[in-house]
Amino acid sequence: MNKIKNLALVDDDDIFVFLTKMTIESSNLVDIVKVFRNGREAINFLNENCHNPNQLPEVILLDLSMPIMDGWQFLEEYIALKPLIGKKITIYIVSSSISPDDIQKAKNISEVTDYIIKPVTKANLIKMLKNL
Secondary structure, eight states, X not given: OOXXXXXXXXXXXXXXXXXXXXHHHHHTSEEEEEEESXXXXXXXXXXXXXXXXXXXXSEEEEOSOOSSSOHHHHHHHHHHHGGGOOSOOEEEEEESOOOHHHHHHHHTOTTEEXXXXXXXXXXXXXXXXXXX
């Protein structure tokens, strides 16, 4: 398995971010974990670095419920920005929402690889990273 160079964690929940980042870093499967507290921060980063693929993440773990710009709004802007991005980015929605509407909406967006319901166990997170 190839090591993931960059992973972006887009979530405003401090506890989830801390635990997930610690788990990812301890797995030695990812070199750099970048944290964005809302979708706007993440989109701004992607936009600023769209022509610099080495800075862009290979994987994005995206929460749906965040202030300023939520996960759905992020996905809308990402889809518009995607043609300018010179790199394949795998997006996982990681949300506490168990709404069948949210799950179905995510399945209808081709840029979303999977919908993972929180809490995410360490074993499941590592399995997901290894399967990339």
